Structure formats: structure tokens, C-alpha cells
Amino acid sequence: MWEFWLLLLAGNFIAESWNLNINHLEVTYGQQLSITITSATQKIEFTSMNKLRSYIIWSRRIQPKKGQVIVSGEERRFIINSVTFDDQGNYTEWNFWDKVASVHVVKVLSKRRIQGCMPGKNLSISLDGLSKDDVKLQFSSKDFNLTLVERGLPVGNNHSGYWGRIQVTTKNIQVLIVDGSDVGKYTLTDRENNTVMIVTLNMAGCELKTTQLKLMHGEEFSIKLPIWFKKLEFSSVNEVQSVIWPSCAQNTRKYVKGSGFQRQFIISPVTFNDQGTYTQWNYRNKASSICKLEVVYADHVQDCVAGKNLSISLDGLSKDDVTLRFTNHEFNITLAEHGTPVGNLHKHFSDRIKVTSSEILVLNIETSHMGIYTLTDREDRKVKVITPNFVSQPNPLLALLLLLCIPPCVCCCYGNMIYKKCTQKTTTTITTTTTTTVSAVKFENQSPLLASSPGHMSTEAPADSTLVQSPAPSTD
Numbered sequence: 001m002w003e004f005w006l007l008l009l010a011g012n013f014i015a016e017s018w019n020l021n022i023n024h025l026e027v028t029y030g031q032q033l034s035i036t037i038t039s040a041t042q043k044i045e046f047t048s049m050n051k052l053r054s055y056i057i058w059s060r061r062i063q064p065k066k067g068q069v070i071v072s073g074e075e076r077r078f079i080i081n082s083v084t085f086d087d088q089g090n091y092t093e094w095n096f097w098d099k100v101a102s103v104h105v106v107k108v109l110s111k112r113r114i115q116g117c118m119p120g121k122n123l124s125i126s127l128d129g130l131s132k133d134d135v136k137l138q139f140s141s142k143d144f145n146l147t148l149v150e151r152g153l154p155v156g157n158n159h160s161g162y163w164g165r166i167q168v169t170t171k172n173i174q175v176l177i178v179d180g181s182d183v184g185k186y187t188l189t190d191r192e193n194n195t196v197m198i199v200t201l202n203m204a205g206c207e208l209k210t211t212q213l214k215l216m217h218g219e220e221f222s223i224k225l226p227i228w229f230k231k232l233e234f235s236s237v238n239e240v241q242s243v244i245w246p247s248c249a250q251n252t253r254k255y256v257k258g259s260g261f262q263r264q265f266i267i268s269p270v271t272f273n274d275q276g277t278y279t280q281w282n283y284r285n286k287a288s289s290i291c292k293l294e295v296v297y298a299d300h301v302q303d304c305v306a307g308k309n310l311s312i313s314l315d316g317l318s319k320d321d322v323t324l325r326f327t328n329h330e331f332n333i334t335l336a337e338h339g340t341p342v343g344n345l346h347k348h349f350s351d352r353i354k355v356t357s358s359e360i361l362v363l364n365i366e367t368s369h370m371g372i373y374t375l376t377d378r379e380d381r382k383v384k385v386i387t388p389n390f391v392s393q394p395n396p397l398l399a400l401l402l403l404l405c406i407p408p409c410v411c412c413c414y415g416n417m418i419y420k421k422c423t424q425k426t427t428t429t430i431t432t433t434t435t436t437t438v439s440a441v442k443f444e445n446q447s448p449l450l451a452s453s454p455g456h457m458s459t460e461a462p463a464d465s466t467l468v469q470s471p472a473p474s475t476d
Contacts, residue, residue: 020100020102020103021101021102021103022102022103022104022105023035023102023103023104023105024104024105024107025104025105025106025107026106026107026108026109027083027106027107027108027109028108028109028110028111029083029084029085029108029109029110029111029128029196029197030082030083030084030111030128030129031082031083032079032080032081032082032083033067033079033080033083033087033106034077034078034079035077035078035079035091035104035106036075036076036077037069037076037077037078037093037102038076038093038095038101038102039074039076040095040096040101041076041093041094041095041101042059042060042094042095042096042098043056043058043059043060043093043094044056044057044058044059044078044091044092044093044094045057045091045092045094046089046090046091046092047089047090047092048086048088048089049088049089053089057091058078066080066087067079067080078091082129083106083108084108084129084190085108085190085192085194085196087106087108088106088107088108089105089106090103090104090105090106091103091104091105091106092104110194110195110196110197110198111128111196111197111198112197112198112200113197113198113199113200114199114200114202115199115200115201115202116201116202116203117178117201117202117203118203119178119179119180119203119208119209119288119289120177120178120179120289121177121178122174122175122176122177122178123174123175123178123182123186123199123201124172124173124174125137125172125173125174125175125186125188125197125199126171126172126197127170127171127172127173127188128196128197130190130196131152132152132168132169132170133151133152134151134152134190134191135149135151135152135173135188135189135190135196136149136150136151136188136189136190136193137149137156137173137186137187137188137189138186138187138189139156139182139184139185139186139187140184140185140187141183141184141185142184143284146159146162148162148166148173148175148186149166149168149173152168153168154166154167154168160228160230160283161181161228161282161283161284162175162228163226163227163228164176164226164227164228164260164261165177165228173188177226177228177288178201178203179208179282179286179287179288179289180203180208180286180287180288181282181284181286181288182201183201183202183203184200184201185198185199185200185201186198186199186200186201208287208288208289208290209290210277210290210291210292211289211290211291211292212292212294213291213292213293213294214293214294214295214296215270215293215294215295215296216295216296216297216298216299217269217270217271217272217295217296217297217298217315217383217384218269218270218298218313218315218316218383218384219268219269219270219298220266220267220268220269220270221266221267221268221270221274221293222264222265222266222267223264223265223278223280223291224263224264225245225256225263225264225265225280226260226261226263227259227260227261227263228282228283229280229281229282229283229288230281230282230283230285231243231245231246231280231281232244232245232265232278232279232280232281233278233279233280233281234276234277234278234279235276235277235279236273236275236276237275237276244265245265253267253268253269253316254266254267269315269316270293270295270316271295271315271316271317271377271383272295272377272379272381272383274293274295275293275294275295276292276293277290277291277292277293278290278291278292278293279291297381297382297383297384297385298315298383298384298385299384299385300384300385300386300387301387301388301389302386302387302388302389303388303389303390303391304365304388304389304390304391305390305391305392306365306366306367306390307364307365307366308364308365309361309362309363309364309365310361310362310365310369310373310386310388311359311360311361312324312359312360312361312362312373312375312384312386313358313359313384314357314358314359314360314375315383315384317377317383318339318357319339319355319356319357319360320338320339321338321377321378322336322338322339322360322375322376322377322378322383323336323337323338323375323376323377323380324336324337324343324360324373324374324375324376325373325374325376326343326349326369326371326372326373326374327371327372327374328370328371328372331348331371333346333348333349335349335353335360335362335373336353336355336360339355340355341353341354341355341360348368348369349362349369351363352364352365352369360375365388367390369388370388370390371387371388372385372386372387373385373386373387373388374386
């Protein structure tokens with residue numbers, strides 16, 4: 001007999017196990033979770049992955065704690081728009097008879113993406129709705145591992161290779177001005193150390209490119225040197241390499257300006273000796289930026305006034321290294337050679353050339369000195385070409401005299417006309433007033449009503465008139 005009951009219980013257990021539906025779902029962090037439920041489902045119970053939490057997440061009778069059920073025709077779905085690691089676990093459907101209809105086992109996967117970025121641009125990593133105080137960002141490559149952000153703090157800025165390059169906002173984490181040394185994996189984790197996202201930075205096809213720059217001799221050359229750069233290397237056109245910052249001796253022509261993010265290396269003015277390749281190196285000893293500088297001669301048209309001095313700047317060259325030549329349709333004269341004003345020996349420029357440590361002056365220049373002034377360096381390279389343009393100098397006394405003469409001239413030319421117009425206007429006004437008064441008097445005398453009106457009768461007799469009284473009427 002007991003065998004029968006044993007078989008019956010086993011059959012019932014097998015039948016219930018056969019009817020239980022178990023589904024395994026995998027969804028990526030931040031994506032939508034969609035679970036198809038039956039029409040007989042009365043409630044959904046959620047049990048976390050670690051079994052520490054279990055509660056009714058949705059029911060027909062109460063407001064859902066999270067998610068919603070969407071009905072489309074005969075299909076019903078339980079939806080959570082953006083899942084997190086807190087949403088992974090078992091979702092159990094209970095039917096009318098308070099029996100388990102099905103179980104959905106949900107596993108949340110980490111995001112994985114490959115992101116390309118050009119050198120010199122910023123890498124942005126989204127927090128995907130996480131609080132910045134709950135996240136941690138780690139960088140890993142074949143060379144080393146480093147924590148960049150810890151509980152919202154940019155701790156990576158304390159590392160020499162990332163000084164000031166890590167910025168944390170409420171929406172993302174940015175790595176500023178990336179280069180080849182930043183290629184690797186960036187792992188974002190939450191407070192429970194769950195891996196939310198893995199970003200692989202790829203610069204394939206985005207190799208470091210050389211920036212071409214052309215400046216005229218005498219202009220200013222500037223290179224940005226934020227605090228995460230270690231050194232600046234210079235390779236001349238003759239392929240002679242040297243570190244010009246920070247090991248080189250600074251002078252008045254080459255210097256560092258600013259600090260922190262705004263630090264710059266300045267060369268002012270540039271000469272032909274400054275043309276070449278400038279390479280910026282970071283603290284991982286990798287090239288971060290390359291700039292190739294080409295220097296060309298300067299060509300200017302310079303305004304000057306006859307009788308004044310024409311100044312030609314040496315633009316950082318030593319006066320002993322320069323030569324100045326003058327050419328026009330009549331002359332081809334050397335005015336200065338290796339700092340000596342040899343042009344003073346020529347009658348056309350007699351005692352007019354003066355050489356200083358910073359400029360060459362042509363004194364009391366005249367229109368006969370119009371032509372082309374060419375400045376060359378020790379290697380006979382054309383540095384500067386100056387063409388004077390003679391302009392007239394404004395005379396302030398003449399302008400003042402004109403201002404003082406304008407009012408009298410206006411009075412002389414138009415004074416009589418203005419006087420006549422004003423006189424005519426005054427006469428017309430007086431005539432109009434007189435005519436109006438006479439007309440009013442005539443109208444008053446001609447009106448019988450106004451003449452007999454008591455208000456218009458005079459109460460005083462003239463001095464030479466006699467007042468005659470009419471006799472009183474008789475009473476007889």
C-alpha cells in the first residue's frame with residue numbers, strides 16, 4: 001500500500017516540476033528588461049541574487065515598487081526601463097491559486113565598448129545614471145594599472161602622467177587631451193565593486209600627426225606646455241637634437257609663461273635658427289605632440305614721414321651678424337655690414353645710417369631714399385624686406401586754425417541773409433497783431449447789440465461836455 005502512495009507523491013512532484021517554467025535572461029547594464037508574463041499572473045516576487053532581499057515587486061492590488069506591466073493585445077510584459085546590478089536575481093510569477101507559474105532568472109552584464117579618439121581630444125566616459133560619489137574608474141594597460149577616480153574624487157590627478165587631466169561631473173568622467181600613452185582599458189565600477197562598463201580606447205588610424213606651422217622672421221612662436229608634459233625636445237633642420245625645456249638656460253628670447261594648464265613656452269622673436277621640429281613628451285616618456293616650424297623672411301610696407309627716421313628692427317639678431325642693403329632703380333648700396341654703418345660713406349646716405357643693438361636707423365629720410373631695404377643675417381639669408389611708404393604728417397595747428405575760422409566765415413557769408421530773414425519775420429508778426437486789433441474795434445462799433453449794451457456804455461462824460469437831465473414826467 002505504501003508503494004502506491006509513494007508513486008502518487010512522486011508523480012505529483014514530477015508533474016509540478018514539469019509545469020514550472022524557468023527562464024534565464026541576460027541584459028546589459030542600462031538596457032531595458034522585458035519579461036513576458038501570463039494573463040493568470042497575480043503578482044511578481046523579486047529575490048536578489050545574494051538572497052538577502054525578497055519582496056513583491058508588482059501586484060494587481062498594489063502600486064508596483066519598480067517597473068510596470070504593459071499590455072499589448074493578449075501579450076503582457078513586465079518592464080524595467082534601465083536595469084542596474086540591483087535588478088539581477090529571480091522574478092517569480094504567482095497565479096490565481098497562489099502557485100508558482102514561472103521563474104525568470106535575470107543576470108546583468110557589464111557594458112563593453114571600443115572607443116576611438118583623436119590625439120589631443122578628450123575621452124568621455126558616461127556614469128550611466130550612477131552617482132559620482134559611488135563610482136570608481138581604473139586604467140590598465142600593458143605597462144601599469146592606475147586608479148583615476150575613487151568615490152567621485154579625481155585621485156589620478158596626483159599622478160605625474162595625469163596632473164589636472166581628470167575631471168569628474170555628475171554625468172561623466174573626462175580624460176583631457178589623450179595621446180598614445182592613454183591607450184588601454186578604462187573600467188568603471190559601482191559602490192559594490194560591480195563592473196558597470198569597460199571602455200577600450202583605440203587610436204588605430206589616429207596616430208600622432210605632425211602639425212605644420214609657418215611664421216615670418218620676427219614673429220612670436222608659442223607652444224602649450226600643461227603640467228602633464230615632462231619635456232620639450234627640439235630637432236633642428238640639421239637634425240641636431242636638444243632638450244630646450246626644462247633643462248635649457250632661459251633668456252630674454254626664449255622663456256616660459258604662465259603655470260598649470262596655461263603654461264606656455266615662448267620664442268619671441270623667432271629666427272631661422274628656430275626652425276625645426278618640436279616634440280612634447282609626457283611623464284611616460286611618450287611623444288604627445290609634434291610641431292614642425294618653418295621660418296620665412298618678413299615682407300613689410302612701412303609708413304614713414306619725410307624728415308623723420310626710418311627704423312628697421314633686427315628682430316633678435318646681433319648687430320654684428322646683419323647686413324642691410326638699399327636698392328632702387330638708381331642705386332644698389334650696402335648701408336650696414338656686420339654692425340658697421342658703411343652707408344655713411346656714400347653721398348646719398350651721408351651720415352644718415354645709425355646702428356644700435358636692436359635696430360638700424362635711416363636718419364632724416366627723404367623721398368629720394370624710396371626703395372627696398374633688405375636685411376640679411378650672417379649666412380646671407382634674407383631676413384626682412386622693408387618698403388617705405390611716405391605719408392603726410394597731419395598738422396594739428398592747421399586743424400585748430402580751420403576750426404577757429406569756420407564760424408566767422410559762416411557769419412560773413414550768410415549773416416546778411418540771416419538778419420533779413422529774422423527782421424522780416426518780426427515785421428510780419430507786428431503787422432498781423434495790429435490788423436487783428438483794428439478789426440476787433442471796427443466790429444464792436446458796427447454791432448448795435450454791443451453799442452447798446454450797458455456793459456459797453458461809458459459811465460464818464462468827456463471833460464468838455466454838459467450833462468443834461470430830462471424833466472420828470474407830469475403827475476397831472
